[in-house]
Amino acid sequence: MNNTNTLISLRGVTVEYDGVVVLDHLDLDIKDKEFVTLLGPSGCGKTTTLRIIGGFTEPSQGDVFFDGVKINDVPPYKRNVNTVFQRYALFPHLNVYENIEFGLKITKLPEEERKKRIKEMLAMVGLSGFELRRVNQLSGGQQQRVAIARALVNHPRLLLLDEPLGALDLKLRKEMQIELKRIQQQLGITFLYVTHDQEEALTMSDRIVIMKNGEIQQMGTPTDIYNEPINAFVADFIGESNIVDGVMIEDYLVEFGGRRLPCLDGGFGKNVKVDVVIRPEDWEICKPENGQFRGIVKSSVFKGVHYELMVQAPGEEEEWMVHTIENHPVGSEIGLILTPDDIHIMNKMSPEEEAELVSALEADSILEDGEESDEE
Amino acid sequence: MTKKQNSFTSNLYIFIVMAFMYLPILVMIIYSFNDSKSRGAWAGFTTKWYADLLQNESILTALWNTLIVAVISSVVATLLGTAAAVGIQAMKKRNRELIMNFTYLPVMSPEIVMGVSLMLLFVMFGVDFSLFTVIVAHITFNVPYVILSVLPKLRQMDKYLFEAAMDLGCTPLQAFMKVMLPEIMPGIISGFLIAFTFSLDDFNISYFVSGERAQTLPVLIYSMTRKRVSPEINALSAIIFVVVLTVLIITNLNDVRKEKQLQKGGRRG
Numbered sequence: 228m229n230n231t232n233t234l235i236s237l238r239g240v241t242v243e244y245d246g247v248v249v250l251d252h253l254d255l256d257i258k259d260k261e262f263v264t265l266l267g268p269s270g271c272g273k274t275t276t277l278r279i280i281g282g283f284t285e286p287s288q289g290d291v292f293f294d295g296v297k298i299n300d301v302p303p304y305k306r307n308v309n310t311v312f313q314r315y316a317l318f319p320h321l322n323v324y325e326n327i328e329f330g331l332k333i334t335k336l337p338e339e340e341r342k343k344r345i346k347e348m349l350a351m352v353g354l355s356g357f358e359l360r361r362v363n364q365l366s367g368g369q370q371q372r373v374a375i376a377r378a379l380v381n382h383p384r385l386l387l388l389d390e391p392l393g394a395l396d397l398k399l400r401k402e403m404q405i406e407l408k409r410i411q412q413q414l415g416i417t418f419l420y421v422t423h424d425q426e427e428a429l430t431m432s433d434r435i436v437i438m439k440n441g442e443i444q445q446m447g448t449p450t451d452i453y454n455e456p457i458n459a460f461v462a463d464f465i466g467e468s469n470i471v472d473g474v475m476i477e478d479y480l481v482e483f484g485g486r487r488l489p490c491l492d493g494g495f496g497k498n499v500k501v502d503v504v505i506r507p508e509d510w511e512i513c514k515p516e517n518g519q520f521r522g523i524v525k526s527s528v529f530k531g532v533h534y535e536l537m538v539q540a541p542g543e544e545e546e547w548m549v550h551t552i553e554n555h556p557v558g559s560e561i562g563l564i565l566t567p568d569d570i571h572i573m574n575k576m577s578p579e580e581e582a583e584l585v586s587a588l589e590a591d592s593i594l595e596d597g598e599e600s601d602e603e
Numbered sequence: 604m605t606k607k608q609n610s611f612t613s614n615l616y617i618f619i620v621m622a623f624m625y626l627p628i629l630v631m632i633i634y635s636f637n638d639s640k641s642r643g644a645w646a647g648f649t650t651k652w653y654a655d656l657l658q659n660e661s662i663l664t665a666l667w668n669t670l671i672v673a674v675i676s677s678v679v680a681t682l683l684g685t686a687a688a689v690g691i692q693a694m695k696k697r698n699r700e701l702i703m704n705f706t707y708l709p710v711m712s713p714e715i716v717m718g719v720s721l722m723l724l725f726v727m728f729g730v731d732f733s734l735f736t737v738i739v740a741h742i743t744f745n746v747p748y749v750i751l752s753v754l755p756k757l758r759q760m761d762k763y764l765f766e767a768a769m770d771l772g773c774t775p776l777q778a779f780m781k782v783m784l785p786e787i788m789p790g791i792i793s794g795f796l797i798a799f800t801f802s803l804d805d806f807n808i809s810y811f812v813s814g815e816r817a818q819t820l821p822v823l824i825y826s827m828t829r830k831r832v833s834p835e836i837n838a839l840s841a842i843i844f845v846v847v848l849t850v851l852i853i854t855n856l857n858d859v860r861k862e863k864q865l866q867k868g869g870r871r872g
Binding site: 282317 | 761763764769770772773774777781782785786
């Protein structure tokens with residue numbers, strides 16, 4: 228906490244409900260003016276982490292620091308933090324103006340100042356002229372903007388956003404992602420954002436925290452996390468991946484799919500079983516005779532920008548997912564090449580971990596377009 | 604059947620239903636102007652029963668008692684019932700269901716059971732029958748109705764509204780007053796109105812706990828009928844009917860106007 232730059236610190240925060248551990252000794256630091264995203268499948272504890280910082284959930288163990296001051300016992304209404312709730316939670320009996328004014332009235336800000344701030348805020352979220360509308364007459368996107376304005380008008384040090392775009396359609400969601408990032412940079416406020424949508428996280432965040440089962444898997448910039456996933460869970464959760472069994476023959480040499488290939492990783496030891504992760508877009512396609520791997524295109528699906536091919540060599544077990552902007556017809560034979568930096572080596576997951584990964588990902592894909600179940 | 608015949612039968616049906624409901628009241632109102640004590644014959648128009656009514660102290664006292672009991676008991680029941688509903692809603696599922704069963708019990712059980720048991724309770728504790736006992740009894744049977752009309756509103760409410768209010772700086776009390784209360788107000792008002800009318804109307808329970816001095820109107824009228832219904836009662840009933848009718852018409856007109864406003868607002872939006 229000596230770092231004056233750190234706004235929020237969680238130290239060994241644990242949350243248990245009826246013996247179920249929702250958060251397990253979580254340590255997390257968020258810097259001032261940072262845009263941090265908590266990303267993970269449902270039930271990973273991301274919403275609970277947000278509620279801890281908002282003051283709505285009490286940690287069973289551990290401490291929460293705000294600006295270096297312990298705030299475990301500070302109630303939500305005394306924290307310099309505001310929240311954009313998942314379903315907005317706008318007050319239906321108040322109009323747009325009154326909704327945004329709510330927090331300012333409670334803190335007894337003079338009327339002149341209130342008017343000025345609300346006007347600014349409405350302009351920023353693009354809702355000038357909507358003051359007297361009833362909130363249930365607004366579209367989802369407009370309600371979303373009111374919720375953001377209602378939180379930001381109080382000039383919090385930290386804004387918590389709980390899957391705020393989950394209820395919007397894809398196009399609106401993309402627009403709002405850019406909008407949110409713009410607002411955050413314009414106001415210089417720290418944003419802590421919760422989502423299970425990896426694309427959203429990659430687009431907006433300065434830093435992503437990937438969580439699973441109440442534990443942090445990896446923290447880093449979007450580029451770091453995408454390019455250097457720390458384990459197969461992260462690799463699979465962020466983007467699509469080929470994950471296969473391999474053996475580290477020695478430092479910088481790995482064997483998988485029946486080939487020995489050079490790689491950039493070392494320090495695993497000799498003849499150690501590992502997971503090998505290859506991003507589908509990292510493959511280079513060439514003539515069959517020139518490839519390190521060769522195989523028949525089993526299927527080809529057009530995904531908008533690229534084609535997704537499934538490639539398998541006759542008699543070989545592995546099936547490779549390949550992304551390419553050039554289509555190759557089903558049944559044709561192609562060659563595949565990897566450069567050493569395309570090959571990512573991870574410690575092997577235990578069978579239990581693997582089972583967890585599968586179930587977590589399945590649960591998530593089911594919930595993807597629905598709502599996230601309560602994590603409490 | 605042709606359309607015309609069809610509408611004739613349905614009109615006839617409506618007419619018969621209306622006649623069954625309102626003919627007795629009409630007869631009562633007519634007889635309240637009858638210049639004879641007997642119910643059988645019409646002896647000319649008079650308003651003397653209305654004049655007598657204003658002089659009949661026992662009736663006026665009973666009317667006053669009824670109003671006091673209705674106002675106090677429905678206000679107290681509304682406060683208690685609303686608080687109870689908020690508490691019940693916050694409970695865990697099993698406890699909530701348990702409490703709700705206890706809440707339904709007095710509503711389901713015959714009023715006479717409530718009346719007799721309340722009477723025994725007061726006797727056991729040596730409380731003399733008075734307006735106080737009537738009010739306590741009315742609060743008791745009204746609380747469940749308030750709970751039952753407030754709870755659905757609480758259930759409909761976005762459960763994050765309360766947290767949103769606290770997030771914006773409200774203490775829990777402020778959050779309740781500024782956000783929760785306006786949300787559940789329609790339920791509270793309808794609970795209050797139900798309690799008020801039930802209290803005005805109640806005979807069974809009041810009969811057992813009112814004693815000699817604290818008779819409410821229904822109890823008094825019942826005791827009079829054992830001899831003979833005085834035409835003054837007709838006059839009083841006619842007045843009550845007209846008052847209720849007026850209130851109903853006013854609230855309905857209000858509703859219609861509000862709906863029109865809402866539609867206008869909706870078009871603008």
